[in-house]
Amino acid sequence: MARNSEAKPTINDVARIAGVSKKTVSRVINRSPMLNQATREKIESVIADIGYVPNPQARALALRRNFLIGLIHDNPNAQMVLNFQEGVLEGLAGTEFALVVRPVDRHAPDLFDSIRSFIEQQRLYGVLILPPLSENDELGALVREQGCRYVRMGSARLDDAEHLVESNDREAVRAAVEHLIGLGHTRIGLVQGPDGFRSARERAQGFRDAMGVHGLALDPAHVAKGNYTFDTGKAAAGAILDSPHPPTAIFASNDEMAAGVLVAARERGIDVPERLSIMGFDDTAIAAHIWPPLTTVRWPIVAMARAAARKLVRPETASEEQSLFLSDLIVRASTVAPAAKR
Amino acid sequence: MARNSEAKPTINDVARIAGVSKKTVSRVINRSPMLNQATREKIESVIADIGYVPNPQARALALRRNFLIGLIHDNPNAQMVLNFQEGVLEGLAGTEFALVVRPVDRHAPDLFDSIRSFIEQQRLYGVLILPPLSENDELGALVREQGCRYVRMGSARLDDAEHLVESNDREAVRAAVEHLIGLGHTRIGLVQGPDGFRSARERAQGFRDAMGVHGLALDPAHVAKGNYTFDTGKAAAGAILDSPHPPTAIFASNDEMAAGVLVAARERGIDVPERLSIMGFDDTAIAAHIWPPLTTVRWPIVAMARAAARKLVRPETASEEQSLFLSDLIVRASTVAPAAKR
DNA sequence: TTGTATGCGTTATCAC
DNA sequence: GTGATAACGCATACAA
Numbered sequence: 185m186a187r188n189s190e191a192k193p194t195i196n197d198v199a200r201i202a203g204v205s206k207k208t209v210s211r212v213i214n215r216s217p218m219l220n221q222a223t224r225e226k227i228e229s230v231i232a233d234i235g236y237v238p239n240p241q242a243r244a245l246a247l248r249r250n251f252l253i254g255l256i257h258d259n260p261n262a263q264m265v266l267n268f269q270e271g272v273l274e275g276l277a278g279t280e281f282a283l284v285v286r287p288v289d290r291h292a293p294d295l296f297d298s299i300r301s302f303i304e305q306q307r308l309y310g311v312l313i314l315p316p317l318s319e320n321d322e323l324g325a326l327v328r329e330q331g332c333r334y335v336r337m338g339s340a341r342l343d344d345a346e347h348l349v350e351s352n353d354r355e356a357v358r359a360a361v362e363h364l365i366g367l368g369h370t371r372i373g374l375v376q377g378p379d380g381f382r383s384a385r386e387r388a389q390g391f392r393d394a395m396g397v398h399g400l401a402l403d404p405a406h407v408a409k410g411n412y413t414f415d416t417g418k419a420a421a422g423a424i425l426d427s428p429h430p431p432t433a434i435f436a437s438n439d440e441m442a443a444g445v446l447v448a449a450r451e452r453g454i455d456v457p458e459r460l461s462i463m464g465f466d467d468t469a470i471a472a473h474i475w476p477p478l479t480t481v482r483w484p485i486v487a488m489a490r491a492a493a494r495k496l497v498r499p500e501t502a503s504e505e506q507s508l509f510l511s512d513l514i515v516r517a518s519t520v521a522p523a524a525k526r
Numbered sequence: 527m528a529r530n531s532e533a534k535p536t537i538n539d540v541a542r543i544a545g546v547s548k549k550t551v552s553r554v555i556n557r558s559p560m561l562n563q564a565t566r567e568k569i570e571s572v573i574a575d576i577g578y579v580p581n582p583q584a585r586a587l588a589l590r591r592n593f594l595i596g597l598i599h600d601n602p603n604a605q606m607v608l609n610f611q612e613g614v615l616e617g618l619a620g621t622e623f624a625l626v627v628r629p630v631d632r633h634a635p636d637l638f639d640s641i642r643s644f645i646e647q648q649r650l651y652g653v654l655i656l657p658p659l660s661e662n663d664e665l666g667a668l669v670r671e672q673g674c675r676y677v678r679m680g681s682a683r684l685d686d687a688e689h690l691v692e693s694n695d696r697e698a699v700r701a702a703v704e705h706l707i708g709l710g711h712t713r714i715g716l717v718q719g720p721d722g723f724r725s726a727r728e729r730a731q732g733f734r735d736a737m738g739v740h741g742l743a744l745d746p747a748h749v750a751k752g753n754y755t756f757d758t759g760k761a762a763a764g765a766i767l768d769s770p771h772p773p774t775a776i777f778a779s780n781d782e783m784a785a786g787v788l789v790a791a792r793e794r795g796i797d798v799p800e801r802l803s804i805m806g807f808d809d810t811a812i813a814a815h816i817w818p819p820l821t822t823v824r825w826p827i828v829a830m831a832r833a834a835a836r837k838l839v840r841p842e843t844a845s846e847e848q849s850l851f852l853s854d855l856i857v858r859a860s861t862v863a864p865a866a867k868r
Numbered sequence: 869t870t871g872t873a874t875g876c877g878t879t880a881t882c883a884c
Numbered sequence: 885g886t887g888a889t890a891a892c893g894c895a896t897a898c899a900a
Contacts, residue, residue: 192646194893205871210895220869239648241586242893245876247648250583252624262608262811266601270629282594284650288613304534306624312784413814443815450817469604473756473785474816475792536877547887552879560885584877587892 202230215239225443240280246282250307251281253496256299257314258290260412263468264485268314268337271489275362280310281497290317296326303330310334310496312489318342319382333499335492339383346495346502349488349509353383353465356481356511357390357435358397360463363479363513364433368525369461372433373406373424374419375441384412387437387465406431408475410441417441419447424461434524437470439464441480446518461519476517483511535578544572555580582622589672592649593623595838598641600632600657601781602754603812606827610656610679614832623839626650632659638668647753649654651803652676652838654831660684662722665703675841677834681725688837688844691830691851695725695807698823698853699732699777700739702805705821705855706775707740710867711803715748717783726754729779731806748773752783759783763790767802772800774864781806781813784820803861818859825853 190464193217195213204227211219212227230236255272257412259265272283286302288295290368302504310333317323318336324343327334336343339353364372374391377384395402408524410416417436422435424446436442442464456462457476464471467482488509495502534622537555541548546569553561554569570579570786579793584591597614601607614625628644630637645653652675658667669676677685681695683834716733719726733823737744747769752758759778764774778784784806791802798804799818806813809824837844862868 196893206894207872207896208870211870214895218869223869237643239587240673241583241592241892242876243582243895244583245587245878246895248876259608259612263604264627266604269627270601271625273629280647283625284594285611285615287615301579305622306582382656414811440811440815445770446819447815469756469782470812470815472798473782473789473812475789488835507889532871538880546878549888550886553886556879562885565885581877584892585879587894588877590879592891666876823884 190519192239193234195236195238197234197459198227198230198236200233202227213222216444229338244307251307252284252310253281253493254306254308254311255283255285255314256288256302256311256317257286258288258317260315261438261466264466265314267485268312268489270511271486272312272493275490275493276332276484276497279497281493285307288317290449296323297325300326300330303327303332308332312492312496313337315339315383316381333496335495335502337488337492339386342382342502345507346451346499348507349492349495350507351483351488351511353386353483353511354390356361356483356513357387357465358394358512360465360479360481361391361394361435362398364435364461364463364519365394365400365447365516367433367461367521368435369431369433369522370400371403371406371431371433372400373421373434374402374408374504375420375424375434375436376407376409376442377437378409378411382411382498386438390495392434403427403431410437410444412438412441412449414440414444417444419444421445423449425449425452425454430460432524433463433519434460435463435465437465439466439468439478439480442480446474446478457518457520459523461520461522467514471514472516478517479516480514481511482514484509534581535576537578537580539576540569540572540578542809543576544569552694578782586649592651593621594626594648594650595623596648596650596653597625597627597643597656598630598644598653598659599628600630600659602657603780603808603810607656609827610654612666613828614654616828616845617832617835621839623651623835630659638665641665643673645669645674648756654834654838655679655768657681657725658723661722667712673838675838677837677844679830679834681728683722686845687849688841691834691837692849693851693853695728695825695827696732696735698825698855699729699807700736701820702823702855703733703736703777704740705857706777706803706805706861707736707742709775709782709803709861709863711773711775711864712742713745713748713771713773713775714742715763715776716744717766717776717778717787718751719779719783720748720751720753721770723754726779728805733777740857745769745773746772747771752779752786754780754783754790756782756786759786760790761786763787764793767791767794767796770804775805775861776802777805777807779807781808781810781820781822783824784860785812785816788816788820798861799862801865803864805861808824809856813856814858821854821858821861822856824856826851 408420750762
């Protein structure tokens with residue numbers, strides 16, 4: 185119990201006090217089935233007594249594998265990253281794995297080198313890769329050739345089930361836009377995400393799918409591009425709203441841009457939702473905290489992270505873990521029927 | 527360069543190829559001053575050639591210390607935590623340290639046990655503790671008795687300089703509220719943070735200081751408490767705004783609650799900022815992304831994190847690192863002169 | 869069921 | 885300056 189002495193107790197201390205060999209103690213630690221019950225209990229009581237905790241560095245050395253998993257991301261959104269971290273830790277609970285974080289700049293010229301040396305230096309057991317970095321196939325290859333396990337998180341089928349947790353962004357957006365159409369909107373604008381993002385492509389395609397299915401034309405003046413930030417969302421919405429026949433609703437490819445759309449509307453004296461319905465994607469904190477609260481799409485990021493972590497640390501059952509996760513439409517006050525229909 | 531073979535090269539490989547002993551190679555790695563220049567260069571070229579990277583687990587074992595530092599937090603705010611992580615990584619850049627994250631639930635009954643076992647199991651070199659957990663002196667003691675270094679981050683003088691990075695919340699709020707007073711507000715409401723938080727106390731005190739200095743009375747009906755969340759901020763503001771003589775301005779102890787104040791005002795048809803000025807604290811993402819954008823206080827969290835990391839990994843110069851960090855008032859559109867003064 | 873000898877990759881001691 | 889040799893704490897092969 186007490187642990188005041190400087191040096192931590194080792195397996196040798198346990199063995200000596202229990203009057204057995206280290207190997208026997210090792211068997212207790214590693215839950216070896218062949219052990220006399222009495223011996224086991226004796227050793228366990230000694231372990232509890234002197235507060236012995238196996239040294240993970242020594243274990244890592246002997247086992248030639250360590251218990252660190254890395255989280256590589258280029259922070260697309262703070263809340264997302266943190267939720268993901270939370271889910272990973274849930275998936276790792278009860279194991280001896282720890283989570284090492286590594287934010288990177290995907291535009292840095294030495295991006296790959298820095299990721300490579302991160303994996304090498306820490307001798308990572310495996311890595312989790314978040315979008316948009318996860319969409320980079322070269323990165324996947326780099327990690328693989330390092331002999332490092334990995335699981336990518338993405339909004340499309342980027343890899344085999346064993347290496348992927350996937351959300352169905354396209355379907356989710358299609359359903360979301362159909363909700364707008366169901367309300368009576370026919371002129372609907374799209375604030376697209378940046379070109380480099382797979383999620384942006386999927387969401388845009390879902391939007392077009394919905395419009396197409398319902399025979400609605402998409403006015404080119406009602407489409408603009410942002411890069412997932414508030415300011416670009418605001419600018420894109422400005423362009424759309426200033427077009428000759430502005431839409432009665434706008435779908436933005438993420439919540440942050442949707443918040444920008446809202447401000448762009450306010451600056452033009454356009455009432456939301458009365459004269460303009462707005463819809464976002466992600467259900468991040470801001471969605472519920474602005475006025476009016478945003479209708480948006482929530483994807484189960486914590487559950488995805490949990491599954492990703494489990495795939496990583498249990499490769500043998502990785503393909504049995506859930507890979508595809510469905511998103512939900514969260515209807516709030518920012519979307520109503522267009523004025524003409526009321 | 528090539529690293530296709532399964533086994534990574536070890537110090538023995540380097541020694542053999544370079545025709546020296548491993549101790550000599552070790553000297554190169556650890557920048558020992560006593561080394562023949564030629565020998566050094568020879569070894570360095572071999573290292574680069576075969577792509578040798580020292581195994582951190584083996585080093586940790588031999589050195590009886592590892593290179594992991596832990597970040598313990600009870601996510602007060604996603605953006606804050608992520609910014610802190612970023613700053614820590616900046617402070618750690620160029621070192622061999624890695625950052626292991628550990629979100630916890632400060633209300634969990636086994637909080638201390640879980641933190642203790644985190645430190646023990648990973649044999650952490652040191653930990654960084656974020657508020658509000660950092661305010662818990664017992665936790666500081668726990669970490670210390672584990673023989674683990676630590677640096678706390680707080681909004682007041684919680685520990686000695688060597689173990690602390692500190693923001694001046696009280697002064698910052700005083701200055702912020704004086705800005706409101708300068709605009710002509712005399713009836714100013716306060717949405718306080720939760721009791722358990724030192725930052726909440728400091729900010730409330732700063733508020734009272736400002737009012738006191740200017741001889742302004744604080745109507746008890748103009749004070750309400752939240753717990754740093756949007757919903758509680760909204761509820762607290764509701765109570766204040768429904769009082770007989772509502773204030774013309776409200777200071778909320780963080781941005782999330784300020785966003786709630788804004789919605790509470792909207793629901794009552796109170797125009798912001800025309801009839802109610804609102805001020806937040808933290809300058810998190812939401813502050814600039816709502817309408818009107820929030821006047822708020824920004825504290826240099828990245829710089830604080832950088833300093834905290836450096837204090838941790840360079841104990842010998844820890845007290846020379848900056849400890850006190852000043853915050854800035856960010857004036858945006860949510861605060862204007864009260865209607866009566868215009 | 870339990871113990872002995874050996875190795876994992878690195879650093880420290882103390883010679884030369 | 886450099887090199888044998890022994891730790892560091894744990895796990896595995898192989899015996900007993």
